[in-house]
Amino acid sequence: MSKLKVIVSRAWPAEVEATLKEKYDVQLNETDVAMSKDEMKQALGNCDAFLPTVTDPVDAEVLSAEPLRTRFIGNFGVGFNHIDLDAAKARGLTVTNTPEVLTDCTADIAMTLLLTAARRTSEGERHLRANAWTGWRPTHLLATKVTGKTLGMIGMGRIAQAMAKRAHHGFGMKIIFVDPYPPSDEVIQEFNATRCESIDEVLANSDFVSIHCPGGKETYHLLNKENLSKMKSSAFLINSARGDVVDNDALIEALKNGTIAGAGLDVFEGEPNLDKRFLELENAVLLPHLGSASTETRIAMGNRVLENLAAFEAGDTPRDKLV
DSSP, X not given: OOOOEEEESSOOOHHHHHHHHHHSEEEOOTTOOOOOHHHHHHHHTTOSEEEOXXXXXXXXXXXXXXXXXXXXXXXXXXXXXXXXXXXXXXXXXXXXXXXXXXXXXXXXXXXXXXXXXXXXXXXXXXXXXXXXXXXXXXXXXXXXXXXXXXXXEEOOSHHHHHHHHHHHHHHXXXXXXXXXXXXXXHHHHHTTOEEOSSXXXXXXXXXXXXXXXXXXXXXXXXXXXXXXXXXXXXXXXXXXXXGGGBOHHHHHHHHHHTSSSEEEESOOTTTTSOOGGGGGOTTEEEOSSOTTOSHHHHHHXXXXXXXXXXXXXXXXXXXXXXX
């Protein structure tokens, strides 16, 4: 029996690529240069399974490819707002993602952003590397204490719960959250968390606001000028979820004029095209989308795609099927 033809959009961990070579007729991206929309359309016409990642805009235009040979799209990543699921469904495609396996590492990055923004450690390192440090003094780089403060979660899914575990049990933080689909009472009790009735309540009562909701039309620019103004002037915004949940213009203005104290960002609207104004802000901690960037997690993500593909090939329903 002939092997499935598989095209992978970016370079994957070597261990996973070795499995792809063994099981499939695979075309790898050895240069690791992002594919253009035309290249993705061509791929959809020339393979049985296309494996993109979260920076590939698999939109309606790409999915209009003719001819269309592809029947399976296995996304390397948990987020899927870059894929037009309606268009994929209309063309009879099965689409999967990779939840669960990146929960801990993404929560680690969210907590790293919180600590770094609060304690001004990026500023401190830049100060030291610039050979500007003249020694310890009582008022140098005064920052914000984390222990015992209130952490507000926008969304309380797996990653938010993992961050709540770190924050509550590790730093004695009070957890409040808003989520239209709240976790079980058992989870809420584990963190002694308080469910809020609205995002306004979370914003007004949090020392740190951490975003853990999906991207898409419903959450686009959820953190806009109006909502940012509801936060405490001493509060920090943390985003390790999706860049387009935050209005760049509004956040930059809020950081410049002191509406909020600071921000820790691992994702950005329009990435990788960073709004250069962020680079001028000392009170913004900026990371290049490192949430799942550990060797163990990226291998697990690749293997999860392979698991979903194997199920599809066998005629079974992949456990991470989106459509």
